[in-house]
Amino acid sequence: MPADADTLAQLLRAWRGRLLPEDVGLTSSGQRRTTGLRREELAQLAGVSVDYVMRLEQGRSRTPSVQIVASLARALQLDRTETDLLHRAAGLAPPGSGTVSDHIPPGVQRMLVRMADLPLAVFAADWTLLHCTPLWQALFGSAPTGSGQPQNLIVQTFIDGSVADVATAHGGSDGFERALVADLRRTATVLDGDVRLRSFIARVRAESTRFAALWDEGRAAAHRSMVKTVHNRLVGDVTLDCDVLTVPDSDVKLVVYSTTERGPDAEKLDFLRVRAVHAAVPAGA
Structure with missing residues (x-):
């Protein structure tokens, strides 16, 4: 073309x-x-x-x-x-249907802008981080999206183990890992024609015996919500509700962390919110 x-x-x-x-x-x-x-x-x-x-x-x-x-x-x-x-x-084939897409619908992009005071992120169907708010970065200490450092939650959970250092799911890691694998299997069923997704799954299976064992259990279900404690280097542990929403007519997932309006966890989140705002303002502005 x-x-x-x-x-x-x-x-x-x-x-x-x-x-x-x-x-x-x-x-x-x-x-x-x-x-x-x-x-x-x-x-x-x-x-x-x-x-x-x-x-x-x-x-x-x-x-x-x-x-x-x-x-x-x-x-x-x-x-x-x-x-x-x-x-x-640009002379490129448009992203095909039936494959993992990194397209973020305009409505979701507006939500990212207008809900920037929440730890909010958008993931592709294979759990690759596509975009997140400054408060998400402040909470998890993650690199900005577009920085050239791909961030995939499956890889971080089952291959490099970095997720365990950042957050702990209530009820133990077993429930979180099972939910994540079941969600990915659901995606693989819907997008069974995606060669790159099949290759990605084969790679993780080969590198993680834990992932392979959970995959072979055959569970398939959307990952929806969970309570987690985030280990932040500035404010210590913050306990938050994590909700996962799949965007209608799209494969992307909207993940948001929240807490009650008052209490120590809300105060810690407020502190990080202020830090995130200051970090986003250029020097001399």
């Missing part, structure tokens, strides 16, 4: 022009000569350089990677049809 650099450039400029900074969780600063996001703001959101955005919008860069196109689609809050159009203009 040949790329169409002129169409790609036109689309990026048009889509950037219809968004305001507050639509994507940014603070508007300085006098703006035109409406819409600035190039540097789009670059920040997509995790690419301003120069690269400029070259794309001027038609001088014709072959963006699948990862960059996906990042731009998320940053521009494109719906599925527009995401497909962006892929075709």
Whole structure:
């Protein structure tokens, strides 16, 4: 499929022009000569350089990677049809149905912006972290999404074991692990044509005897809710409710942590919330 650099450039400029900074969780600063996001703001959101955005919008860069196109689609809050159009203009095949998608619907992106005061994250069907709020990062000490460090909850649970250092599920790790594997098996049943997903599952089975044993039990069910204690290096242990919602007409999962309005856990979350806000404000702003 040949790329169409002129169409790609036109689309990026048009889509950037219809968004305001507050639509994507940014603070508007300085006098703006035109409406819409600035190039540097789009670059920040997509995790690419301003120069690269400029070259794309001027038609001088014709072959963006699948990862960059996906990042731009998320940053521009494109719906599925527009995401497909962006892929075709870049000379790439649109994400196919029946496969794990990293597309975050615009409504979910708005929730991430408007509910930024909660530890909220979006995961793909294979439990790869797609996006999260600053408070999620502050709570779990996770790297920002788009930083080049892929974060997959299955890998963190069964291969590198890092999840156990961050949070403890009430009732023990057994229930959490079973819920996670049952959810992934459910996904594999629905998306049985995804070669990459099958390869991923085979890899984890080979590297984790625990995962393989749970997988072979054959359980398949959506992971919905659980109480967990998060071990945070700044405020200590925080006990929170974890709820998992599958977005209608999409495979992505919305995961949110919450607690009661008052009490020590709420106070700890408030402290981290303030830290997250300060960390998001550039120096000298």
